[in-house]
Amino acid sequence: MSSGRLAGIARHDRPRGPIETVDEVAVTIREGIHGDYRGAMKPDGPRKRQVSLIAAEDWAAALSDLELDEDAIEWWQRRANLLVQGVALPRREGARIHIGETLVIEAVQECDPCSRMEEIRPGLKAALTPDWRGGVLGRVLVDGAIRVGDQIRIEE
Template identity: 35%
Template sequence: MPFPFFGDDKSTIARLLSTLPQTGRVEWIGLRPARREQLLTVEEATAETDRHLTGDHARPKPGGKRQITLIQHEHLAAVAGFLGLAMPLAPGRLRRNVAISGLNLLALKNRQIQIGAEVVLEITGECHPCSRMEEELGPGGYNAMRGHGGLTARIVQGGMFRVGDEVRVLEKSSA
């Protein structure tokens, strides 16, 4: 009898994509008070439903796909390694809002996650690096970030969340 996840059945991929039993953790939160300014590290933030994080300069339109940006905490060490740095990078240098550990964020595209007790995000796509990475990280910064730029998300349900909060994948609705 073949292993249940292998075969020609189109539902095989659907089953594989749905196997995300682990939970993650918020490791860092950053807000940018104005364009091109350093991110401020904060212990908690308020996500406004279908808008942005309170205190962040970004003002996406309702329904926008880039209301909050996430980065895989484990990728900080990888990017540092690509640049020949001995220590993982400080998350704020990468210009994302939230660093999350324990979940493979790329596996969450088009899924919803809950942060803490209140906040629900819909993962909308990849957050590709820009030329600012060369300014921030030096020569090679752009290429070091390729594949490690994180994800964008829409805020489905707002609320307060904190460093240390649990991040869990929500089941897809059958509707």
């Protein structure tokens, strides 16, 4: 099992809404990331795409392709919920991502970059496309409270 750390947490309460970064948050099967609109349970059960994760190293590689410094565009502008560092995110459905003491997220698919990335910076969508650089979408399997700095473990 490989490990890294949680480097950032972000959420937004509505589509195209402003992004809020926080240092800690509760994550549940029923709600996804507390305060984030995407993770809330639908009437027919939990959403498949509750949480989005991106690796700091993949974000840096995309910015490098655009010949930008790592801090030229904040990671949360990608609209991902969690920024991980020091560990490669899984690139297959079914892998488990453990964060902190109890949270478990199941990887369900690649987070394909959308055309909104072009609104941020021309070329960003293409820079995030190769090798799952845009991140991973997941669903919550086990509730947990997480905070920036928590350990992340990947169970392939």
